[in-house]
Amino acid sequence: MNQNFNFLILLSFLFYNSPGNAQTESTAGFIPNGYVLLEEHSGDVNKDGLEDCILIIKNTKEENIVENRFGDIVDRNRRGIIVLLNTENGYEPILKNLDCFSSENEDGGVYYPPELSIEIHTNILKIHYAHGRYGNWEYIFRYGKSDYRLIGYESSENRGPIVNYKTSINFLTKKKQVLENENMNSQDEVGIFKETWEKIKIENLIKLSEIQDFDNIDMTKY
Incomplete structure (x- = not known):
């Protein structure tokens, strides 16, 4: 299990820091310590004609990387959302909810989550x-x-x-x-x-x- 556990941590680090998932320089400073960026979406949040940004983030606590009932090592860290408004001075965070979404690796019962x-x-x-x-x-x-x-x-x-x-x-x-x-x-x-x-x-x-x-x-x- 320890070997699989260490491999999953390494794999998660490489995935979350790959070019396709890395946060842009303009949003990097809004990711809280202990979290990684999963998705970055653009859109006009407040109808001012500017492209705002919504981030989907994920916690990285090691204690939430566990063995499931099938013997697989899975990442059960929760996900959250950050909303950034685009202003003349750059992005301004106006909403944070860091853990409102369950992990994508939750137990789905007889089906996937x-x-x-x-x-x-x-x-x-x-x-x-x-x-x-x-x-x-x-x-x-x-x-x-x-x-x-x-x-x-x-x-x-x-x-x-x-x-x-x-x-x-x-x-x-x-x-x-x-x-x-x-x-x-x-x-x-x-x-x-x-x-x-x-x-x-x-x-x-x-x-x-x-x-x-x-x-x-x-x-x-x-």
Whole structure:
């Protein structure tokens, strides 16, 4: 195990510091000690016409490099997000949440763990999880007042190519749409969906900076 452990640390160091993953000089100073850069995304966060930057980072604690139930050595360090606004004086950090995403090497049970990806549109940030044959879900944030606030949620619960349920929540209009496949028990991939609408109760929009763990967000209460 020690040999495998040391090899994984070396491999991780080489990967995170390879040319394709190295942070640019302009963002290097915003990576906290003990973290490495995984992804760097550009987009206009605050609608001022300038290209801002969003960093996905990862902790590097050695104690989180562990042996999983299959005997493989995996990196279970958590991931986080940093938002940098582009100003005339360079980048300015306006949001940090250093550990809100679980590791990409978490135990996925009978399947692999969900794959995290993000998209930046003008003023909008989409945090997307894809879980293969089981479906996907997405958190939609809008920037304002130095933070991103959750304004929407989309999910699809699948059984292979068959969609069982689709859920769409709009936290601004306080409405939820649910599409239930009335043909889900057949092998027909073309669904017959029953549509229902509900009103939800929410007083304050969830802030991205305050989310401790995306895995623990309970959307069933809305």
